[in-house]
Amino acid sequence: MANCKLRFRAAGTCWLLAAALCLLLAGGCATRQGKGPEVSTPSFVLPDDESASPLTRTELAALKSTGQIDKNVPDEAMPDVARQYKYFLRKGRNTMSVFSKRSEQYLAYARKVFRSRGMPDELAYLAIVESGYKADAKSPAGAAGAWQFMPYTGMKYGLNQDWWMDERLDPYKATEAAADYLQKLYGDFGDWPTAIAAYNAGEGKMSRAKQGTGGRDFFEVKARNHKLDDKAQLREETKQYVPRFLAVAKIMRNLPQLGFEPIQPDKAPGVLRFTARPGTDLMAFSSACRLSWEEFRAYNQHHKRPITSTERTTFVYVPARYEREATAFLRSPQANAYADWRPAKVATSADSWDKISRRSNVPVARLKAANPGNDRLSAGEMVLVPRSVNMSATAVAALDPKESRTARETRQGKKERLKPGDSRAPARETAVAAGGSHKLQPDETLYAVARKYNVSLKDLQDCNQIDNPNKVRAGCILRIPGAAVAAAPSAGGSSGRVGKAGRKATYTVQAKDSLWNIARKHNVSVDDLKRWNNVDEKSLRAGATLVVNLD
Template sequence: MTLTRNWISITAAGLLLSGCSSALTQNPDSSADALRLPGNQAGTHASPWETRATGSRDSIGRKARANTTAPPEDLWQLSRNHFELNLESDNPRVASQIRYYSKHQDYLDRVTDRAERYYHYILQQIIERGLPAELALLPVVESAYDPFAYSPSRAAGPWQFIPGTAKHFGLRKTWWYDGRRDIVASTDAALTYLEQLNKRFDGDWLLALAAYNAGGGTVSKAIRKNTKKGLATDFWSLDLPSETEAYVPKLLAIASLVKAPADYGVSLRALAVEPYFAIIETQGQIDLAQAAKMADTSSEEMALLNPGFSRWATDPEGPHRLLVPIDSAMQFENKLASLPAEQRVRWNRYRIQRGDSLSAIAARFNISTAAIRSANKLKSNRITAGKTLLIPGPANTSLAATVAQDGAAGTREKLSYKVRAGDSFWKIARSHKVSVSDLASWNKMTPRSTLKAGQQLTLWRDSSLASSAQRETLRKVGYSVRSGDSLSLIASRFSVSVADLKRWNGLNKGRYLQPGQKLTLFVNATDS
């Protein structure tokens, strides 16, 4: 396994500019070579962290670039050094957003706390590509820097990719993994997308940003409309969706606050210039709870650094890498090197019983049928009683319970629940800290099935990282009813039940949905 350090100490980078090399202060025993970006050699070219001096602007508001050896005080200062957009506008739309954000110091504090884990990496990627540093603030607008953010349009992750766009840019979604939430993969995809949009709109970043929100076709259509009327085709002159017309001003307003917080009566907690995490290649699947223990960090921290993984382990198909706190990177790498491959994920042996189905076995062990087929090299879902299946499970036995059936070692404890009057899948799932989709699957039902008082349900209780992550990813989503929508259609789209939809919104049988009506839903982001 290889420790892939595609990060660099910004303090060290400042020294590189003056012809020196330096090791990270957190790890004084590291060699200077270990700190260089892949392919870099000391002194062969300028550091990717060199700052840009303020100067004249070109026709579309970009700053002229110049080098300086002054080391940044923190990441906010580094961002300012690399700002390129025109933030000196007194546009009323921007001013309105500045007034809003400047009145919500508590919101800025929360976003800063969330961003601390990811901002160094994202800013680094932006600077290395030669892009405006304001783009590092785009996740503030998109998701408030919450990697588990989920929207009514089914956009997910810090950069809020919708399923179609995510697929186009190679962000995979499996039972194990969602690339939209992966910090490394989603950042690469988002910056590539933004570069393409910037090129499409002839280097105009405001149009590119508008297209990121509304789609390139929408912006192009608005430009064509203005061109036919002989009107200006800059962002401020276009007739765009109201959300998009506010979207770009939001980013410019936040960048203005970062540029001169004191001018607007706000404060920004300093973000250290040192990397928060290191990226370590694992060469295969690994249990996340075990990885957290090896890195001497909490399971919650491991989940926040690796939000792309939806279950208790990394995806067996990859990506085979983990983000771990920078201070424990060497420790983790050393322990990983000495860990036998067969101990990275626990394998349970299950003897197939008469009447079993692959889907029922998968539900019992909280795993997908595809994962079982892959582990056992099965070409279909057909199984034979008496045969034995290998079922992957958490490697950390202290986190594993015992399946109370046939003495099979497993990862979950079987429970029985009697449905009461007023119960719903959502209510039962939330009280037992499981997902609605799992609860329905265990009982060979769908989240939209009707429950009856007295009905017996089967639950499998898990104390592993997976259930912990699921508890953290329940998101409140506001939805605006569209023409042609029905309760069943909306429920199906978000994998919830009609009964829950009615209960959350106080709906009754005699009331019809109206276009524009606002609904509230509670959605598990890892299942959507």
Template sequence: MHRPFLFALIVGAAACSSGGAPSVAPSPVAQGTPSAAPAPVEPNAAATAAPSSFAEVPPPVTMIDVDSLARTIVAADSAADAAALAALDLATPDSSLEPVFSHSGGADDLEVVTSWDIDVETYASHDRVQYYLDFFQGPGRERMAIWLTRLPRYEAMIREQMQLNGVPEDMVYLALIESGFSNSAVSRARATGMWQFMKGTGRMYGLQVNSYVDDRRDPVKSTAAAARHLNDLQDRFGSIYLAAAAYNAGAGKVSRGLRGLPANTASMTNTASELGDEDEVNNDAEFFRLYDTRYLRRETKDYVPKLIAAALIAKEPTRYGFDAPPAVPPFAYDSVIVPSQTGLDVIARLSGATFAEIRALNPQYIRMVTPPGKSAMVRVPVGVGERTTLAYAELPASERVAYQTHVVRRGETISGIAQRYHVSTGEVRDANPRVPRSGMIRVGQQLVIPTNGFNAQTRAAIAATRSSVRAPSRNAKVYTVRKGDTLSGIAQRYGTSASKLKKINGLSSDRLKIGQKLRLQSSGSSA
């Protein structure tokens, strides 16, 4: 939020003994009793309830190939998302694709009626809505197609949270234009996660952000926080579109804009909170009145048209030439409470799940481990919570974490620290995705040091996270091949295709050499 459009339950936090056994909260999904997730609590509050999942999955549970899903998400994550959106170019509106709405409600209309709880119909023909319809079907088509495949996993959970907080359910599509439903999206302004919270706003709505946990990446907690934030803004302004604008630009900016509207609409120049409930006269039309003024930046002016265009496509993808959404199981899980610091790779081993699957369920643990000195909730696949609990109870405390923490001292380097612990420099880098590629570290900085239990699968997943949190330069024209790079991986990162890179660089095969220079654009093209 509050930055250019790019591509961004309860944790048990009570201090406890390291010798205790975890408890398990079976998912209501597994029990066939869906329930809403409680709101996030402030850091260091005691865990009073285990979080639940949102959508029913009929037993027996059919597990998807989450390793494959994780690779797809990483390949299509924030860097490529950011590149696609940064590549927004001029588009010519095409009125032939203006949506058709039905009003009669008769039997003949049953197959064409599309219901909305936000006012899409009134503004569907707006020139900027048409502009973004063209963009998402043209330059942004590849990324939009990927974002649409992410929607089914989270849609039921998001709609439920919106409904619980009195927000129109169709605001689910706000996450599409914020992050493409990516939990690892990070903007240039460091807004993070599916709902692109800045640190301050996230903490204001109960999200933990520290060196171990970033709840902005947690799809459940961040969604609950976003729904409450949108509800507050909607109550303040009396309009969901003004609320959306405030979500992007800040409430103060929108308030000042409303006060600057012409004097003959003075009754609309105050925010709803200033006027009281009986005087809430703002409506969605007020956003479009602001659109035609200088009070909002272009980014915020285009925010609602983007939302409407994305919603039109997401609700009827086949009408706009996109494939129907895939049959992906919704976001569902069992909850295990671990009493002390525990590695996600350990939970994966005990649960029988892959590390990628546990990581996908728990993206908030940025060090791949729960925080030290307190209990924490870890999500596991539906149906394996009890098994994981029993296995954990038999696990010695010394085997709960597969790495050490090193505090950097004056004069130390990454390579020197790696030698001290008998691991490679690359392993230390992969375990610390926030360390810049230059290797620059500072005195007092905490580094994760992998031990023998830190297996190759864990390292690979962390390396994938590393690549997703560093978006490439929007104007990059040449790329230097690094160890481990593949042509397809570079193409995905920069929002292009392997075949296009081969053509631009005159390559006859996909083989690359470390240090090789690749042109990312053909001569004369713009970023």
């Protein structure tokens, strides 16, 4: 819950042209790391010799510049480095410009991580070779993230991959894992060029090539590579991977001198890492920070769901300018409103959100909000539901399929307009009846109770004279406000003007509204709002009138 007080750099949202990404992936993204089956990758094409375009004096000086890793490169290895260097200065210049600019958001943190381990901070440039620092990059071979970890190696170095998340797409945590892995490889091979080659080829492949050739380091192994049989030889991709890294490092050290736009990693907008409790509502978190869901997702692409794991704490990233809002939200009782939910398997295709709603006493709209884009259920799929709900086929079959039309419509909020005293008029649901009560369960929050009974958190507090929600204890009896109705907006109320029209309502869009906020106020999905009004986030305008179907 607490802010870890480490300042990061903001994740950029710049998208790379497909052609440039394909070029990069051919150079090192689709690699095998760790102990896994060999995978085939696209053949690496050596850049054309730019002999017709010789290096200028400034370019030659930059090529001769050295850091910790490239200070002892043998002369016979320099032609490959020069070819890679000239490629990124000529034909690949636009690609280099995009990569260097995107890296600005992450380099300060990456350098800090490597320096803290006593490693050369120029290793931070390796993610440029791997992905161009594209946080959500994925290769055909299954590598993912800025540091292109394969699944096995990612798990080995602490990057969780499950139903909830893929931490290979967390550029900050992946940087820490890459530092751990590279440090291990350096311990295995004793020099950085060989460790970098092993990062691309896998330590097993590099060890066998070293042993088979008798070479002391990558450069000697590369020179003797032809002596190995076809299976044992280093691929062309790996042979050019180290020269490519060295070329990129030389360019990154001399961007202004080489005519590239200068970058200032230390002045990039700050990002804060927060630890979120299990079951944190990420959509509510983004709203509390005044970020659209798309903006929030750009910082947190490692989360696959709008809810964080209900089994463990996780990292969430927010621009530093919203530190106060983020801290306040994570300390509030509504933050982990889904702590008592769990992923469960749908037992039968006869199940539906309507039936789960009846078994769990949770509105269909809230179930769908926790499972966006999943309107119809199929046997075997995983869905997020309250922990107490019975998802077995027996529980589904136990529901009476012949219930009366009046009971079904009453439950769904489709009440007929019946006169007082009419024998067909059903009793008002106890969940929302005036004077109704609820016993607060362990780990249950006021916000969860408010959502369960479709009332606002403020009304629930006022009705029970609660000033501080954090002082309410399990076992207390809460009175449910009698004004609650099936179609009432969810906690927080409405900032716009709503005019009811039968089973529909109209809503006037306010200046700071988003589709997600409006959908949340009315317990409907964003997809439904888009469908009913033929609108999306880009076309949403203040003052526009939206139709909301309350059925």
